[in-house]
Amino acid sequence: GESGGTAAAPVGATGLTPRQAELLAALRAELDEPHAVSAMLSLLLRWALDTTGAEAGTISLVDHERGELVLQVYDGYGRDPFTRDSFGEPRRRVSWETGVAGKVARSGRAILLRDVSRDPDYLSVNPDVRAELALPIVHEGRTLAVLVLDSPRSAAFGDSEVSFAQALCDAATRPLLRALRYQELLETSTQLGQVFTSMPSGLVLLDKQGKVLRHNPAFPGVWGIDERAITDSFHIPWDLVPLLIQRLVDPLGFTEFCTAGLRSPADIQASTVRLRNPHQELQLLSVPTRDSLGQLTGRLWVVSDVTRERESDRLKSEFVSVVSHELRTPLTSILGYTELLLAREFAPAEQREFVQTVYNEANHLSQIVEDLLGFSRLEAGKVRLNQWTVTLRQLITELTAQLNIHLSNRHRMVIDMPEKLPPAYIDRDKIKQVLFNLLTNAAKYSPRGGQITLSVIEATPADLPDDHPEGQFLRISVSDQGIGIPAEDLPRIWDRFYRVDNSNTRRIGGTGLGLSIAKALVEAHGGRIWAESVPGQGSTFRFTVPVATEHPLPAGG
Structure with missing residues (x-):
């Protein structure tokens, strides 16, 4: 024995009284019902407290990887016996290197202490406790859990109670193992479900006929279709192609990819699908799925939007x-x-x-x-605006003088501004850069010359696009009589490095960055920029800047 206690080896159900045998059979019947781990351990603890005379008890699972006991259930302590973490939750994990329960977890053998005050391993959770019985629940030499029973009476646990408590633990072994495995499967399933749901790529599980069994939220989104369109009887490709027919660049190629997976269900297939209006490129990966016996059950599609890449x-x-x-x-x-x-x-x-x-x-x-x-x-997001109240007339006068060296004698510059115009709240240098860009473009793209008009008005809602932000704005327009821009190219002229592909633009040259920079600078001011054009007749670029209401003047006026 140990100081202040008696070691009790694990015992079976032999030597039980008829009443105990009857109770044990009743517990086994209850444990045979499917239970979650915590519910099963709560049931076991309640039986142990009711049948052994113990006043309080705990059951902890054993984490062999971390060498810890993980508290699951406790009952009978007059106050909460456990310390709390910074979130106010009970500290449910303790090292198995400390305490009587830790010793039982490591050894797999029961320990009975008739006087806890004389045992150095005892960790006090309640000053009223005198006797403690700690028993393992063991499967194939590995401790699954530890049951601890406490009593204020030193003679609380006789041989009969110890034998019966160990019999209860033995009876709980297989049900606990079953519950733990089920919990592990449930947690794995939950984790996989979370991965499936949160993946940014579209995922869809199909049966062997192409029927959709399950899809994640990203799947309809990546195609740009309404999630409600994917009903319980949705089949790919037969129900997907009609939804995409207006956007598919190659509908026959996409249909062939889909049906190839149905014809060759064991093959891994990959393809790129191109969509229009708006432009998208989707990378498709189709892999076979199998059941636990290795039989083919269908396919998993992974659809990734690689447009940006x-x-x-x-x-x-x-x-x-x-x-x-x-x-x-x-x-x-x-x-x-x-x-x-x-x-x-x-x-x-x-x-x-x-x-x-x-x-x-x-x-x-x-x-x-x-x-x-x-x-x-x-x-890099390193552009910072230095906004002040600025008079546009002065800025434009300076700019036109600077522009004269860029204009040939075939061009004629016209400035159209009302006498009374409110000042703008802008970064002077940035807006000057935008105007310089638009005016030099107007000259470049009207190689035969003509009139270039720079006009400024105080904008009303009728002068602005429908999606323009609310507020007071000045609208600045630059018009030329040049080669113009085809309607299909207008939406893309703001893209980086994009240049309209024709012989005129190739001859004129340019980096294709000017309009992209202008758009970013205007939008940084809270304004908008847009273009109107008729090929062969010229273009008009318009942008807005905020009116100065109650903003400071720059130093020196």
Whole structure:
């Protein structure tokens, strides 16, 4: 025996009284019913307290991986005997290196203490406890749980009570094992369900005929269809294709992909589906599913929207192509003219013409680099607005003087502004950049010349798009009489590196970043930018900036 206690080896149901045998049979009958782990252990603890004379008790599961006891149920303690964590919850985990229950968990043998005060392993949870009986629930040499019974009476647990308590634990072994396995399966199922539900990719489980058995919330979303359309009798492809027929770029190819999975159910298949209005690229992966016997049961589809990734790849390729071309053109001129100047003497007028060309091309290079740096800053979110109250008339006067060097004698600039116009609340340099961009574009894309009109009005709701934010705004318009933009290209002119593909634009050149930068800067001010165009007749770009109401003037006026 141990100091202050007696070690009690596990015993079976032999030596039970007829009444105890009857009670044990009744408990076995109750435990044979399916129970959750906590319900089953609560039932066992109640029986143990009712039949052994113990006043209080606990049952803890054993976590062998972490070497801990995990409290599941307790009863009979006058007050809550457990310490609390920072969330106010009972600390349900304790190391099995401490306490009598920990010793039982490690050894798999019962321990009886008739005087807990004399045992160094005892952890006091109630000062009234005198005797403690701790018993293991063991399966194939592995302790599953520990039952602890406490009593204020030192003689509470005689041989009969110890034998019966151990018999109760033995009777609970298989039901507990069954409940633990069921709980493990339930937790695994719940985790898989959460993964299935929260995956950003669309997932759908099909039977062998293509009927939808289950799908996650992302599946209808990734196709852009109403979730309510996927009914209990929904089949792929027969019910999906009609919903997508207006958007599928290749409906026959998509149908063939679907039916190939039905014809060859054991094959893994992958494909890319392209949709229009709006443009989307979806990556499809179709894999066979099997039951526990390895028999084919259907297919699992994983549908991922790779539009942004493909667009990113396109932009990288476009970036390399555009930048290399746009840098090469001015560099060729600069190198050619400087080589000529170094090779021989020229008349002063010719020298001046060559140097002016080099200067112009160097300016062009500088603008390309500035566009790229501006784009990079916008992408990184590093653009900060320095907004003040600004008079647009003064800003436009400065800008037109600066623009004269970019306009040929074939262009005529017209400014249309009312005399009385409220000031704008803007970052002066950023809006100047937007205007410079739009005006130089107007000149570039009207190569035969013509009138370029810059107009400003105080906007009314009728002057603005339906989705424009509320508030007081000035509307600025830049119109030209140039080559115009086809209707199908208008929505995409704001995309990075996008340039309308025709012989005129290829000849004119440009990085395709100017409008993207302008859009970002205008929207950072809370305004909107849009375009109207008739091919062959010209284009009008309009944008809005907020009116200054009660905002400070810049230093110096």
